């Protein structure tokens with residue numbers, strides 16, 4: 001085993017490695033027993049993951065039961081609601097730090113504990129690059145809270161309640177009182193936001209024990225699953241079941257099918273591309289569209305639908321969903337257990353067809369995420385048709401352009417802003433380099449004066465991302481972004497923008513000559529980030545565009561687990 005390089009033998013180096021780790025451990029702890037790290041994103045500042053310390057204890061028991069040695073490894077943790085300027089700025093840093101610490105230490109395999117949005121993507125990117133046997137335990141969603149008799153969807157219902165305050169139907173005191181009702185228990189957001197989506201995508205990829213993703217954080221079955229996963233990690237070391245041995249193009253195919261069937265977050269596209277890049281799997285934006293757009297949307301969850309994650313679990317969970325679309329899955333994709341994903345679905349069933357629809361009665365016959373290209377997004381942009389308004393799927397309108405999120409906030413509610421319901425709102429300077437970190441601002445709030453006229457959706461175009469808890473006709477992840485020289489930086493207020501989702505087009509109606517003549521204005525360039533030092537500088541200099549996963553260029557690929565040199 002890998003850890004033997006630290007512990008075996010009777011020389012001075014092995015003595016030092018063993019002695020400093022002994023601290024009550026039995027003498028056989030370092031004699032051929034798999035050393036299993038528990039990469040733990042528990043943190044008081046990541047409230048969605050704070051309970052993972054208890055989950056880690058269950059994993060630890062499982063590892064010991066199977067004859068391994070469990071070693072907790074606290075790793076960089078990202079609390080979506082707390083971390084500024086945006087948690088996405090730190091995803092690659094968390095992945096890099098985790099990868100390096102797994103490689104640097106005497107570790108044979110790892111159990112990855114994540115939950116809040118960026119944590120599972122970062123852990124999977126790390127595991128792919130260090131290529132040690134690795135399995136994820138998703139921390140699980142929180143239980144459904146209720147307020148004034150109605151269930152509360154995390155994130156999504158914050159917007160509804162704040163609108164009620166603006167409308168005068170809810171007092172400020174009542175609004176504040178809903179806070180503790182919304183966050184009823186341990187766990188991550190309970191809508192089909194990014195955290196729930198990434199737990200499901202991780203299981204569909206084959207990196208979670210089938211049937212575990214979506215188990216509520218407060219459900220004791222999560223601890224049972226954590227115990228079982230600890231045991232499995234020991235078996236995975238014995239079988240040398242590393243990410244490179246089972247995470248294939250077929251695994252990503254199945255993840256995209258799952259993403260479409262549950263109506264998952266657009267953020268998953270960026271994360272899947274980044275994970276694939278670490279593995280050397282040739283996955284493109286077009287694969288996401290081609291595979292996902294044939295898949296029916298079967299799950300009726302907020303933000304676009306009615307129910308919450310606790311309901312999905314009760315109704316049969318991901319396995320029940322995947323069984324309905326089994327013929328669309330790639331049967332060759334395996335899992336952490338060594339069993340192909342499709343072979344784990346036989347006994348799955350739907351227990352509530354309101355929450356999980358049968359294949360014959362889908363919510364939308366063809367779901368997925370559409371990829372648009374054209375003169376405004378030569379390298380692609382994404383839109384989620386199921387979250388968009390049907391009457392805007394083919395649309396032409398005058399651009400109203402904002403150079404930064406600050407510019408947007410300063411002017412959007414100006415009564416003199418020249419905007420109408422047919423306008424296309426454009427927000428730039430929000431891509432990976434421009435902000436930096438690609439914040440979730442693409443779902444711009446509509447101008448107040450149009451809201452008062454009853455307008456509820458407009459076409460919006462942005463090089464940033466959108467919260468998984470949001471919806472609307474929003475074209476996002478425009479690549480190249482404005483700060484990387486993309487044509488989005490050349491559009492002026494008054495230019496005509498057309499989108500046609502069926503034809504997969506997004507264009508600015510300008511000649512190629514006119515576009516080539518233009519340069520970004522001073523105000524546009526002033527909206528781009530130019531950090532002086534530190535991680536932000538490194539990030540801006542090396543981050544790739546959204547269409548390839550927004551990883552850093554020097555982190556793409558794998559280095560394996562070998563340590564090149566040893567100073568001892």
Ligand code: FES
Nearest residue numbers: 048116188189195
């Ligand atoms: Fe952590 Fe939503 S804030 S999952």
